[in-house]
Amino acid sequence: MDAAWAIDWLRRSAAVVAEHRVALSELDRAIGDGDHGENLDRGFTAILAKLDEEAPPTPGAAFKMAAMTLISKVGGAAGPLYGTAFLRAGTAVGDAAALDSALLVAALTAARDGVVARGKAESGDKTMIDAWTPAVDAAAAADRSAPAAVLAAAAEAAEAGAVATDPLIARKGRASYLGERSMGHRDPGAASSALILRAAADAAAAAAPAGASGTGA
Amino acid sequence: MDAAWAIDWLRRSAAVVAEHRVALSELDRAIGDGDHGENLDRGFTAILAKLDEEAPPTPGAAFKMAAMTLISKVGGAAGPLYGTAFLRAGTAVGDAAALDSALLVAALTAARDGVVARGKAESGDKTMIDAWTPAVDAAAAADRSAPAAVLAAAAEAAEAGAVATDPLIARKGRASYLGERSMGHRDPGAASSALILRAAADAAAAAAPAGASGTGA
Amino acid sequence: MSVGLVIVSHSAQLAAGVVELAAQMARDVVLVPAGGTDDGGIGTSLDKVMSALGQADGGDGVVVLTDLGSAVMTAESALEFMGNPEKIVLADAPLVEGAVAAAVAAQSGAALAVVQKAAEAALSPG
């Protein structure tokens, strides 16, 4: 998965965030302040503008550009959280021209660890961690498959993780103010994480011919 | 001590507060926010305006007017504190046309109790209480003397009490943020209380021929 | 209806900012700022506090939050003038954190004592 894939991932993320902007903010309205979709859309729109100016030469450069832009532009908790995730992913892959399955797993793991370091949430606290950690586990379990399959496994696990936040009681972030009243609602950050990881898998599927296998980039 | 005395007390208080406006704020600058003189001057200037409009018919009416005006106009802690003091004094004297020594002691005691109820400070906390409580005690001890002597005793004790705040460590009000660094400074509210109680004594001295004795009004 | 909140501060900007912040998570709660002196200076105003209390009271009660000690005294004086109405209570809480927690509780329709407790138990969540 090379720079073109990373750029495609970011563009697809921007598209899917724009598409689900209202839905994400509605999730956030129920248990937060109702801005998660707008926040992310602002951030990814700024990423698109940067990509139009200059194409990052490596996946790591693309991740770092995304990190800076999200931290600067999002304005809510999602900014430093996704920003730190992309920053750590960028550091994890260094200046590799392309990412094989092992590097993808390393990048996802570093991203998740970055979210944990920044937000200090644990699994089950009803945050984006509950999408990221299953995604990292699934990616690691699939690390002998092709990159596209690794990302597909991560996306699927993130989606299941997001759904599984519904019955949880929030213990971090704004939703934690609601205590038990946060039950029965999906965490918006887990939902957006699932969308963004699905975008990564879709970009990989579009780059790799269907059915391709092996652990190469 | 009748309505004319109460009005004269308020006018003399206004004059002495105006005269010491800068000095009181300087005391407050050392251990607070530097506005005590301005705060009180704003309040007593408003009292003068009210007195020019309409002369209160009884001491109690004068005290209640002063109370409302100080609470509304002072804008700092001194507003509700002096306001509550005058309010309770007004309630204590009811609609008596003139105050004998016993009623004066009752008024001063009620005023002090009002400051305590409002500010929850104890003696030694380096607040205006440290002027008021010695004043009340001295007035009570002099309650068989003429009203002017009761007030003179109160004023003298308040002045000594204010001076005695110098070495104290503040435990209430803004000065308490300074902890031990509040030592070596006079409490501004104790200083203004001494000025205002001296004004009461001066008004009484001006009303009563010097050397008059007895407990009448 | 829900419990209303009054934010008493020495600074008009501070009171307005707390209302702005708390309103984000409590769209249906009446939040009224009472900041600064009558003439726009730094300090508290009995008149502003009393009129804010009137505005905030929709029938379910009002929780009052304050910044410094003299704001507490002004608020207590206002309550005394109003005859210490049972349905107006002061919260002993950090201003910003207490206001957000109380606003969220009020938004959920919680009763007066519960909203007051939410303010008083406020710690900043992650």
Add this chain to the structure above:
Amino acid sequence: MSVGLVIVSHSAQLAAGVVELAAQMARDVVLVPAGGTDDGGIGTSLDKVMSALGQADGGDGVVVLTDLGSAVMTAESALEFMGNPEKIVLADAPLVEGAVAAAVAAQSGAALAVVQKAAEAALSPG
């Protein structure tokens, strides 16, 4: 010189109000607000925080106070970008009460750790 303070809030008004309040008791302390998003909305801004940190640092260090959790995360991100300078510390304190206490401590010339502790020990005095 003295320790500087940066007030990070989701609301520009709130940050400015806290600065206004704390400045009353700390005339010589550099107090810098970093409130709201870049475009004036409600939220936090990395750029505002980083430039406030730059302004507040006169050599004796900076204590950062924050409102909600996401402001903490923005501030921590800013510190990470700046290589976690030893002389910039976050206070785990109620915003308004902590800022006033820290400002008073800084005004007295207290060292960084003392100013930070003053914020963290803040209870509202009478």
